[in-house]
Every structure is written in structure tokens, then in C-alpha cells.
Amino acid sequence: MSKGFRQSQAFLHTWSGLLLGWILFLVFVAGTIAFWREGLNRWMRPEIARVEQPMRVLAGSQAFLARKAPDAKSWFIPVATERTPGAQLFWVPQPKLGEERGRGRRGGRGRGDTQALIGADGQVAQGRETRGGEFFYRFHFDLHYMPVIWARWLVGFATMMMLIAIMSGIVTHKKIFKDFFTLRRAKGQRSWLDGHNATAVLALPFHLMITYTGLVTLMALLMPWAVVANYTDERAVFAALFPTATVVERTGRPAPLIDLRRIAVDAERRLGAPASFIEVSDPGDAAARVSVSQSANSMLSSRTPRLTYDGVSGRLVWRSPAPGAAAETAGAMIGLHAGRFAGNGGRWLYFLCGIAGTLMVASGLVLWTVKRRERLPDPTRPHFGFRLVERLNVAVIGGFPLGIACFFWANRLLPVALRGRADWEMHMLFIAWAAAALTAFVFRPARVWPSLFAVTGVLLVALPIYDVVATDRGLFASLAIGDLMIAGIDAAISVFGIAFLLLARGVAHHRPAAKRVRRARAATASKVPEPAE
């Protein structure tokens, strides 16, 4: 391979990685945590008991909705499992005469009045208001405090840069495949490079897969031309991609709705897999329809099949056709990206790979400064660009985890009666992060790095202890009832807390060692072969 080509790739790798690296870091952190979205949904509502009998919740949901919204336009009932915090159901009221028809689920305002949480016992449960793990899932591609469309463009652009960085990285560091077993510790830049390589290469199949499939999830936004060229009507696209049974007109003749449990059992038998979502249109009317979607846990593709039943007789009236090859491919890729098919072992693997990716991005960002610090004309007075990157690194890599720790604490400590409580949890994340960023720009990085890590570590370590003391779902209580999901999250938070504390200690003690290494390197600089970029 020619030297010139490799150097141009090195340039590409450096700058495609750096410019959107901070966004990539956020996306990686949030996405990695979002693999435990369901677990966090439960963990952040400690007062909601684990669902032992899903059918009891379903019966309770139907009874509640029949009481509360007997003549709604439609009911949406997620099928509870032991991984969900009860069933978060919602309904859409009949559109009033003269009122414009709502545009789908998001059209109506004040959704708060049209939703409820049914607990494990089939009764309405009062949970604390929280976004739970959904926050990380949305933040992963929608970010926060900005229009969704901008965020997706930004994330999509960062993802493209990521793909470029991976490809050019493979070319630049072509030696990685030969020495990816090597980790030279406490050797300054060399160690950073080894660490960057190791996290990149060990999980390279994952990085390539997650970046590429990540682009696929946003493809309709990033490359709309295929859709635009073939369809003039947006609704036609949705009809083609997400087919539904023909809509029947409301008859006005009342007829009792069939027991949804019977339909769920029949659907699960026909699908050969668990159901995840039940939608009832025109309940209590003779034209009622019940649609059941298959759970995404059971198949690779995220485009899960649906069955539609007559809501009065319980007869199967429609079955979603097998998707076309393109839709199936896209569905499989999105499924691969989100890992919803994965059981606990697979989840852990996704999670660990996500951590590797996060470390890869973080070490790459730090490496930019490590490499340039040695070449600075005057290390005590670096130029503006260097200082900016250095401080942004502290603000993002050190600050965002602190924000997340505060988010978890806010979930535990904010009063339940607080108005807009779920929003305040998120505000706390960003307030803490902003404070961290501010300190990063005011004080020297050498001091801010360890203090941010230490505070994050202390907050995280204290969290499971608080759970043991103040809630009845502490680590030991969860273990005692065999609730490994909650126990696992508590344990993982402690592990992360300890890791942050160790990191803080390491960084605090690192400074003198780094200087010594650098001096040693300077002395032997002429003999050391130039490492690959």
C-alpha cells in the first residue's frame, strides 16, 4: 500500500473521528445503556412489583379500560412480561364532531389524561413519573432540547463520519490485526494507541454492524430519494411498509368486547411466539377489531407480524402478509441494531461491545491531545485549538457520565408529587453536565478529570446502597426473590462506580508517570521507530 494513501487515510481518520467524536460519544453511551431499556424502565419505578402473571395484567387492563374509556376510538395495551413495569396503556378518545381528526398517536394533546399504568395485580398502579430507560433510547437518536429532525440529521451525519472513521482506521492502523494482542501498559501515547486499537479491533464486527445498521435506521431521512421517486403520497409508503387490516366503520350498535386473554392466547398459538402489543379499535361496538403484534424478542426482524381479529366473535379476519425482500432486509438490520431479539447473554454481549465502542471513541478523542501535546512548541501555553479539544474532552467524557449519575439520583430523590417530574429528572442530567462542563473550562484539566470521575464514582457506588437502605428493592431483596434484572442493574451500577473511582485514582496519580515516560522517550526518540499513526 502506498505511503501517500495511508497518510491521507490517517488524516481522514483523525478528523472524521474528532469533529463529531463528542456526539458519537454521547450516542454510544446512550445506546449502550439503552440495551437495558426494559430493565431501567423497571429499575426506575421501584414501587411497581414485577409481573408474575401477564394474563392477570391483561384482564385488569381490559377491565380498567372498559370502565374508564368504554367508547374510546382505540385502546393500546402492551402485553406485560416480567421484563416490563406492569402495562403502560393508553387510549385515544372518539374524535368529537367538528374536531379535526387527530394525526395518529401523537396528534392529541394532554396524553397524560389518556394513559394509565396497570400493575402486576391487575389494578391501577401509582408509579413515580419517569421516562425510565426510554430516555436513553430516545436520546440515542433524538438527543434532547432540540427539534427531533435536527437531532437525527446530526446523529446521522455523525454516524456517517463514524463509518468513515472505522474504514479509514482499518487502513491507517493496518498493523492492528497483527498486533492486536499487544497492550503496552504505562507507556504514554503507545498505551493509548494500544487501548484504542484493542477496543476497536476486538469488537470490530460489532462496530461495523452497529454503525451500518444505525445508518439503515435513519435511511428514510438521509436518503429519501428512493421513496420520493416511487411514491407521491406519504400514506402510501406507510401502507406499503406497515400494512394493516382494512378499517371498518363504526356501526353504533353496541356489542360486548371479547375477553382479550382469549385472543392473546390464540394469537400466540398462531404466531408461535409471544405477543407484545394489543390494539383495540372501537371497543364495545359491533365493528370492534383487535390487532395483536408479535414480540420483537422472538425474531430478528423488527417488522413483526400482526394478526387482526373480530372484536366480538374473536374470529381471525386478517393476517399481515409476508414483507417484501427489501422491507425484510431493513427490518432485519434494524433488529440487529437494537438487539431486541437477544436474550440476557446476548444483551450482555451487546452491552460489552457498546462499552468497547464507547472506550474506543473516548480513547480516540484523548489520543488526539496526547499525540499533539508532545509536539507542542510550548507545552505550558498550548494553542487555542488544542485547549478547546482538551477541555471539550473533559466536559463530554468526564461530564456526561456525571450527568447520568445525577439522572439516576434525581429519579430516586425528586418528590413524587413534583409537577413535570419526568422532565425534571432529565433537566437534572443536563444541569449537572453543564456544571461539569463549566468546571472543565475554568480549572486545569489535570485537576478536573480526576474530580469528575471521583464524583461520578461516589454517586454511582452510593446508589445501590441507597436502594438497600431506602427502598424495598435493594440488591439483596431483589436477589432473594430471584429478580435478577433489578439486582443486575444495581450490581452493574456498583461496578461502574468502582471503575470510575479507580479511574479517578489512576488519572490523579498518572501525571508524574506520564512526564517521566515522555522524558525517557525524548532521550531515546531517535531510536524508537515511528509508530503507525
Added chain:
Amino acid sequence: MSILLLLLPSAAFFLLGLATDAHHRRRFGTCPQAARRKMLRTGGWLSLIVSVAPALLAQGWIFGPILWAGAIMAGAGIAFLALNFVPARAAA
């Protein structure tokens, strides 16, 4: 089956890692001879290829390859940690 699925790729990467000069020296005190290096490499690649089988047997043709990709990443990670963080024997 799942133990085999993790063991084979770990062993594969462990052998491949040992075939490099640095790790061989660290574990055995010398750089590997050409024949020995070839043996380690062949052993590594063979166990990597063989590890496809338990993945396919366990999960079939759709999830099997995904499982295998996951297993080799996990195996590489385990081998990497073992090679770098398990202290070498006193002789080295």
C-alpha cells in the same frame, strides 16, 4: 454447547496471540521457532473455524452466525485480557 462456543474462539485467539513474538517471549522466554509459530497459527485458525459449528447447532442459520460473531468477539476479548493481564510465569 455454550461453554464450547466460548471456549473454542478463546482458545483460537489465545493460540494466535501466543504466535506473536511479544507474547511468546513473555510466556516461554523465547521467540517462537518457525515450525512452532506455524503450529500455533494453524491451531488458532482451525479452532476459530470449528467454532462455527456449535453456534449453528445451537441457534440455526439466522441467529447462529450472529451468535458466532458475538462469540468470536467475546473470545477475542477473553484471550486479550488473559494474554495481557494474567501474570506470566516466574520464569519469564
